[in-house]
Amino acid sequence: MESGVFVQQLVNGISLGGVYAVMAVGFGLVFNVLKFSNFSHGGVVTVSAYAGFFISSKLISSFPLALIATILVGAATGLLIERLVFRPVRLAKKPLTYLFVNSITVAMMVQQTFAAIWGSYYFPYPEFFKRTAFSIGQLVFSGTYLLMLAVSAVVLILLTLFLKKTKLGIAIRAASSDIYTPPLMGINTDVITGITFIIAGALAGITGFFLGMTYTVTPFIGSSMIKGIIAAIIGGMGSLTGGVIAGILLGIVESLLIAELGSSVTPIIIYLAIVILLLVRPQGIAGNLYTVKA
């Protein structure tokens, strides 16, 4: 590969990786607190991608405002799903299995609802900026990708600060390490779970918006959540930092492999690599191995 092409693919990879990282963190936050694989995250991504399209093409043409509106929609959807679907199961103290089944049901419902209504239409996002590419020397970078990179970085930094510095963030981390003790310390875990879903939903909103901008909006856009899940596995389930590192790595590896070998072999190599990784080092990059506890 030429070095110029290599650098370009590297930057694209890091940008895509940023989106995967945001996805992995959204998935990981809920996994940490409630300890189940939340497939409804993909559903929120789909809803946000559609919402982002309608907001940006019909209501607000400015990029930052449209993004913020989409994030709000995502957060609201996340909270709505939590309150309607997960909370009753949670409060009845039923096994985690039921939370998981509800989450895939929600993912299925969202995908099929959109497929039934707008299944045969494709929605391309409008161009937000007149200038779509930037060139440095001989290298040409896509504006969308640079924007994705910048927004993902800012969001992840803000989230880290929130989780480390604020009271709410510390409460979320406390609930992540052990859901049973925080109530004894006067933390309302019900509220904390709701807030976790709001944050995860907001992250899904960002993901949906960017996926919609990069690809076209289809009902199946939520299945791209698999990339975030893969990042979460490679990073070590439950470790947000690991998820971010793994997401960026995944983005880079994917872009380079696609550029070098083509888009049909790439998924095969990536999935095989993950199976091998699980054989050799199941705890992932961060080294958190979740085992079944009684």
Place this chain on the structure above:
Amino acid sequence: MFYFFANVLETTLMYTIFVLSVYLLSGLTGFFSLGHGAFITIGAYTAGLATLRFGLPIWLAFILAIVMGLVGGLIIGVPTLKLRRDYFLLITFGFGEMVRALLLWTSQLTGGAMGMAGIPYAAELPLIAISVVVVLFIIANLKRSSFGRTCISIRDDELAAQAMGINVYAHKIKVFLLSAAIASYGGALLAFNMTFIEPNLFDWLESARLIVIIFVGGINSVTGALVTALFYYSFGELFRFANVWRDVILAVLVILVIIFRSQGLFGNFELSPKWIKSLFNRRKSPKRGA
């Protein structure tokens, strides 16, 4: 008209086999596979390739399909079944995508996105019906056997089962392999019945649907899985126009069932000779009392 209904029945029964194979895995060990469609696809493509490209006889194609399903099961099961359930779930999800990517990549052999047409029509209604009965017999008996009860104990509390000296890993692998074998056998049936297969036949959504159907009937009831599967798929085939909305209806139903009656519509109920006998006894008993 007769052919239409026979067709509906065939499709329904084949999907019932898939649901039963998923029931075996999820009902007995509590593991969920979001890539079970991959095993069905593997079975279907092995059968198609064996007969179309290599000219092998049909019975050999069935055996090869099962063998390939077992190989796939080993590749996925060995590294993941030792870990927490979520790893298994997520890896099977990836496995489904991988199989699809593999089929598209090897398009010279498999026909890629165009699918594979012209597979001999060999699976007629009697064969499918017998298969369902055999699979049902295997699963119902396995569930009642000592092996099945051991597996259910693993499902309910893995740690406790391990403490009782049960080799948890070996049990999980065995059940998973059997489930994969049944799924790929069903896939071969599907290929020989529909005579046309394509890589997108079973995406993750189809696998998710198979899991969800089990929960409507109840995770403890084979009867529940059977009845729900028969109902859902025959309904879907008869009312094709509502094809997409039926998933939305199913989803709402599942959420309601899980919130308000999480043991499923059938709970622990099983349709067995014993139950039928007790039905007659119950009718007699008031007279005896009087």
